[in-house]
Amino acid sequence: HLALQMDKKQHVAGHTSLMGRISHNKMAFDKICSVMEKMKDQEDEYLLIGHLARIAKGDNEEKISFERYVLAAFFNDIIDAGNDRLKKMTGGRYQMSRITQKGKGNGQSGLEIEVFDYYTGQSRHVKTLSGGESFKASLALALGLAEVVQRYAGGISLETMFIDEGFGTLDPESLDTAISCLIELQHSGRLVGIISHVPELKGSIDARLEIEAYKDGSRASFCIM
Secondary structure, X not given: OHHHHHHHHHHHHHHHHHHHHHHHHHHHHHHHHHHHXXXXXXXHHHHHHHHHHHHHOOOOOOOOOHHHHHHHHHHHHHHHHHXXXXXXXXXXXXXXXXXXXXXXXXXXXXXOEEEEEOOOOEEEEHHHOOHHHHHHHHHHHHHHHHHHHHXXXXXXXXXXXXXXXXXXXXXXXXXXXXXXXXXXXXXXXXEEEEEOOOHHHHHHOOEEEEEEEEOOEEEEEEEEO
């Protein structure tokens, strides 16, 4: 009888210990499940944010960052406005457009320009233009930028612009067409200033601030035709 009581006591103690372990493990399991649920929510959020971050920085099929995507939208408007000027300065030969095809490797793309040459019927990179042609394209883009800035600036008017050099790369015919575009721009109410050493410009500019260099210093004088 005493042996049975001792055996029963051992079984009760074992049962109590086992129930305690079960209760402890259940609490730990519930806590682990709660933590895993929170981790899953955070992982889902991280995956979404990470996906957006990769797209925004340019890790996408188009290889273009969000910043470049926004800039490209403005750039399209600038190019469209610039083409109106470039068409006049090149006799209708060139038309600029933004290169939209994906670049090679991991390099960012989306802000490169190509020109369509109506003489050859083919497009080529703007870097292949000659010095004079590059100046015309740059001038056309500068004028286009001024127009687009005014358009998006809530009525702010850019009434003055200065062009520094570049005219020396133009042949006489190209120089005449470039000056004609600037005179046309001036007739619209803007003040256009040209900084240049090209003598041929003197006959096209009515009001000039001429600076002459001497060994004892420089002298400036106004000349109004």
